[in-house]
Amino acid sequence: MNSLQQKLNQLNLTTMSQHLDETLTDAASKNLSAAEAFEALLDRELEARQTRSIDRRFRLARLQAKHSIDSFNFNHHKTRLQCKSRIxxxxxxxxxxxxxxxxxxxxxxxxxxxxxKIIAWRACQANRRVLFTTAMDMLNHLLASQVDHSLIRKLKLYTEPTFLLIDELGYLSLDQQTSNLFYQVISTRHSHNRSTLITTNTAFSEWGNILHNTTIATAIADRLVENSEIILLGGESLRKANKGQPPTE
Structure with missing residues (x-):
């Protein structure tokens, strides 16, 4: 390792250091100027940093898999085709x-x-701060934080990401305490103009049955509906049809 590579490493320009000899050799063969060679090195460094940043976004998002829209079968049901342009x-x-x-x-x-998760991965690729969670995982986490008086700090985990995805709302009914916590998350994100995506098997008109009462259900629904994209997906369950096959829905 020469002194220039050592200095690049000291400046945390590790990709430039790794590709220094290769880039200089390539520049000499193509008669590139010093500025052009330097720019080529910078491009490699920036590309590597962008890749690392996206990988970090993906890990922190807790998505577990990277799904693209190519694997979403729009022909599965007419509701998908009807919503295709919006999706x-x-x-x-x-x-x-x-x-x-x-x-x-x-x-x-x-x-x-x-x-x-397709939308979430796309947001990660755009280097946005994303978090995916189920409704019950989030609420159980917040509920436990009340014991050690860390609720305010733990709430920020869910209120500060640019994009929060809350999965499986409606599979279990919420009591007053968890309904209030859910309201705090939605209300705070709404007031800061941050996007929230919710998946649910329950129509808005029935949210009073899964939340503690119709008052809090209405308050939450109002904040979501005020500025929203609501997509209805129909058809038979794909889980049985895709059992033992690569992920595609």
Whole structure:
């Protein structure tokens, strides 16, 4: 390792250091100027940093898998075709700039979670701060934080990401305490104009049955619906059909 590589490493420009000899050799063979060779090294460093940043976003998002829209079968059911243009528009991520909420409604197994993770991975690729969680995991985490008086700090885990995805709302009913915690998350994100995506098997009109009462259900729904994209997904469950096959929904 020469002195220039050592200095690049000291400046944490590790990719430039690794490709220094290769780039200089290539520059000499192509008669590139010093500025052009330096720019080529900088491009490699920036590309590597972008890749590392996206990988970090993905890990912190807790997505577990990277799904693309190519694996989403729009022909599975007519509701998918009816919503196709709206779904594709979500992948442009313009809704994040507007703080738009997204609600995916449908029976179990129709692809709500799969679609949510497609959108989430796209946001990670755009280097946005993303977090994926189930409703009960989030609420149990917040509930436990009340014991050690860390609720305010733990709430920030869910209120500060640019894009929060809450999966499986409605599978279990919430009591007053967990309903209040859910309201705090939604209300805070709404007031800061941050996008939240929710998947649920329950229509808005029935949220009073899964939340503690209709008052808090209405308060939460109002904040979501005010600026939202609501997508209804129908069809038979894909889980049985895809059993033992690569992920595709």
């Amino acid at each position: 594709l528009r979500l992948l442009d991520l313009g809704f994040l700039e507007k703080g738009t909420a997204v609600v995916l409604i449908g029976n179990p197994g129709v692809g709500k979670t799969f679609l949510a």
